[in-house]
Amino acid sequence: MVKPVVVRNLHGQVVQELGRLIVGGEIAPxxxxxxxxxxxxxxxxxxxxxxEAMKVLSAKGLIESRQKTGTRVRDTLHWNQLDADVLAWxxxxxxxxxxxxxxxxxxxxxxxxxxxxxxxRRDPEQLARIEAAYEAMxxxxxxxxxxxxxxxxxxxxxxxxxxxxxxxxxxxxxTALGSYLELSARxxxxxxxxxxxxxxxxxxxxxxxxxxxxxxxQKTVADSRSNIRRHAKSRSAPKA
Amino acid sequence: MVKPVVVRNLHGQVVQELGRLIVGGEIAPxxxxxxxxxxxxxxxxxxxxxxEAMKVLSAKGLIESRQKTGTRVRDTLHWNQLDADVLAWxxxxxxxxxxxxxxxxxxxxxxxxxxxxxxxRRDPEQLARIEAAYEAMxxxxxxxxxxxxxxxxxxxxxxxxxxxxxxxxxxxxxTALGSYLELSARxxxxxxxxxxxxxxxxxxxxxxxxxxxxxxxQKTVADSRSNIRRHAKSRSAPKA
DNA sequence: TGTAGGATTATGTAGTACAAATGACATCCA
DNA sequence: TGGATGTCATTTGTACTACATAATCCTACA
Numbered sequence: 136m137v138k139p140v141v142v143r144n145l146h147g148q149v150v151q152e153l154g155r156l157i158v159g160g161e162i163a164p165x166x167x168x169x170x171x172x173x174x175x176x177x178x179x180x181x182x183x184x185x186x187e188a189m190k191v192l193s194a195k196g197l198i199e200s201r202q203k204t205g206t207r208v209r210d211t212l213h214w215n216q217l218d219a220d221v222l223a224w225x226x227x228x229x230x231x232x233x234x235x236x237x238x239x240x241x242x243x244x245x246x247x248x249x250x251x252x253x254x255x256r257r258d259p260e261q262l263a264r265i266e267a268a269y270e271a272m273x274x275x276x277x278x279x280x281x282x283x284x285x286x287x288x289x290x291x292x293x294x295x296x297x298x299x300x301x302x303x304x305x306x307x308x309x310t311a312l313g314s315y316l317e318l319s320a321r322x323x324x325x326x327x328x329x330x331x332x333x334x335x336x337x338x339x340x341x342x343x344x345x346x347x348x349x350x351x352x353q354k355t356v357a358d359s360r361s362n363i364r365r366h367a368k369s370r371s372a373p374k375a
Numbered sequence: 376m377v378k379p380v381v382v383r384n385l386h387g388q389v390v391q392e393l394g395r396l397i398v399g400g401e402i403a404p405x406x407x408x409x410x411x412x413x414x415x416x417x418x419x420x421x422x423x424x425x426x427e428a429m430k431v432l433s434a435k436g437l438i439e440s441r442q443k444t445g446t447r448v449r450d451t452l453h454w455n456q457l458d459a460d461v462l463a464w465x466x467x468x469x470x471x472x473x474x475x476x477x478x479x480x481x482x483x484x485x486x487x488x489x490x491x492x493x494x495x496r497r498d499p500e501q502l503a504r505i506e507a508a509y510e511a512m513x514x515x516x517x518x519x520x521x522x523x524x525x526x527x528x529x530x531x532x533x534x535x536x537x538x539x540x541x542x543x544x545x546x547x548x549x550t551a552l553g554s555y556l557e558l559s560a561r562x563x564x565x566x567x568x569x570x571x572x573x574x575x576x577x578x579x580x581x582x583x584x585x586x587x588x589x590x591x592x593q594k595t596v597a598d599s600r601s602n603i604r605r606h607a608k609s610r611s612a613p614k615a
Numbered sequence: 616t617g618t619a620g621g622a623t624t625a626t627g628t629a630g631t632a633c634a635a636a637t638g639a640c641a642t643c644c645a
Numbered sequence: 646t647g648g649a650t651g652t653c654a655t656t657t658g659t660a661c662t663a664c665a666t667a668a669t670c671c672t673a674c675a
Binding site: 146183186187188190191193194195211214215216217218219220237238240241244245248252298299300301302303304307308 | 386390423426427428430431433434435451454455456457458459460477478480481484485488492538539540541542543544547548
C-alpha cells in the first residue's frame with residue numbers, strides 16, 4: 136500500500152541517499168559536501184551520476200554548488216519544503232510528532248476552504264465524482280477499502296474547486312500524512328464513524344451552500360486530527 | 376526589483392528554456408522530446424549539460440524518461456505545481472488572469488488562518504519582528520518602500536505560526552503574485568490605505584486574539600484581492 | 616603595506632565509449 | 646493460424662577522460 140519509492144536509476148538512488156542525509160540533519164546547513172570526485176568514489180558511482188543527483192537536490196533547494204567553493208547544504212529556509220521527496224525525507228527522519236501536527240494543521244486550513252469553494256464552483260461531473268467516492272465509503276467492508284475511498288472523496292472535493300494549486304498542495308500534504316496513518320492501525324471498530332460528517336459535506340456541496348460545506352468539512356478534519364493526535368500520543372514514548 | 380532569474384550555469388539556461396516550453400504548452404503532455412543527442416545538438420550544448428537539465432525537470436515532475444521509449448512530457452497532474460520555477464513559468468506563459476485569481480485565492484485561505492495561528496503561538500521575538508515591519512510600513516515614503524515592508528509584515532506573521540510549511544507555501548505564492556503586481560503600478564495615491572487593516576492584525580496578534588486576527592487579516596487580503604481583480608480587468612483586453 | 620596577478624583547486628562542459636532496457640519485428644513450433 | 650520466443654535496433658543510463666572556467670588564496674612586486 137505504501138509506495139516503496141522505487142527508483143530504477145542509479146542517480147535516483149544517490150538522490151535518495153543524500154537527500155535523507157541532508158534532511159535528516161546528518162549534514163548540517165552551511166556544511167560543505169566532499170569534493171565531487173571524492174564523494175563519487177566513496178559512493179561507488181561515477182562523477183556523472185553523482186552530478187545528476189546533485190542537480191536534482193539543488194533543484195529542490197537543498198544544496199548549492201559553486202566553482203572552487205564546492206557544494207554546500209543550504210539553509211532550511213531555502214529548502215523546497217513542499218516538494219514530495221523533501222517532505223517524505225522529513226517524515227522519515229523526524230520522529231517527533233511535532234511535524235505531524237504541522238501537516239494536520241495545513242490540512243485543517245485547506246480542506247474547509249476547499250469545501251466552500253467546491254460548493255460554489257462544482258460542476259455536475261465533479262459532483263458525481265464526489266458522490267461516487269461517498270458511495271464507496273458507505274459500501275466499504277474494511278478499513279483498507281475505506282481509506283482508499285476516503286482519500287478519493289477528499290481529492291474529488293479538491294478537484295471541484297477548479298484550483299489545481301490546491302489539489303497539488305493537498306496531495307502533497309495528504310501523502311505525507313498518509314504515510315504516518317498507515318504506520319499503525321486505527322481501531323478497526325467503527326472505522327466508518329465519520330461517514331455522517333462526509334454526508335453533510337456532500338449535501339452542502341450538492342446544494343451549493345459554501346458556508347455549510349465549510350463548517351461540515353471543518354468538523355470532519357478536526358475529528359481526524361484529534362484522532363491523529365491521540366494516535367501520536369500513544370505511539371511515542373512520553374519524553375517529559 | 377523583479378529578480379531576473381539570473382542563471383550562471385549552462386544547464387540552468389537549458390532548464391529555463393525547456394521549462395518555459397513545456398509549461399507554456401508548446402510541448403504538450405504525452406508528447407515526446409527529441410532524442411537527447413539531437414536535442415543537445417539543436418540547443419548547441421553537450422549531451423551532458425542537456426541531461427543535467429533534464430534531471431532537474433524530471434525532479435519537478437515535468438518530464439519522465441525511460442530507455443528506448445525516450446523522454447516524454449508528463450501529465451499536468453504530476454507537475455510540481457508548487458515549485459517556484461514551475462509557478463514562475465506559468466505566470467510567464469498564462470496571460471489569462473484566471474491564474475492570478477487562483478493564486479489570490481490560495482493567499483486568502485492561508486493568511487487569515489496563519490494570522491490566527493500566529494496570535495496563538497507567537498513569541499516575543501517574532502512579535503517584535505511583526506511590529507518592526509509595521510513601523511516600516513507606516514514610515515514608508517513611496518510605493519516601493521511600502522511593498523517591501525508589506526511583504527516583510529506578512530512574512531513575519533507567517534513565521535510566527537511556527538509552521539515552516541506555511542511559510543514556504545506563502546513565499547511561493549507571494550513571489551508569483553508579486554511578479555504580477557509589479558507589472559503595472561497601482562495608483563500611487565493612498566498606497567497606505569490598508570495600513571489600518573494591518574494595525575488591527577498586529578494588535579490582535581499582540582493581544583493573542585486568534586479570531587480577531589483572522590478576521591482582520593481576512594479583510595486585508597480580501598481588499599488586496601479586489602485590487603488585483605480591478606487591476607486585471609483594466610489590464611486585459613475584454614475577450615467576451 | 617597594499618595591491619596586482621598568478622597558482623591552485625573546485626565545479627562546469629564536452630565528447631566518447633559502452634551498458635542496459637525495451638519496443639518492434641521476425642521466427643519458430645504447435 | 647496463432648501464440649510463444651528470441652533477436653535486433655534504438656534510446657536512455659553510466660563511466661571515464663580531458664579541458665574550461667571561476668574564485669580563492671597567496672606570492673611577489675611596487
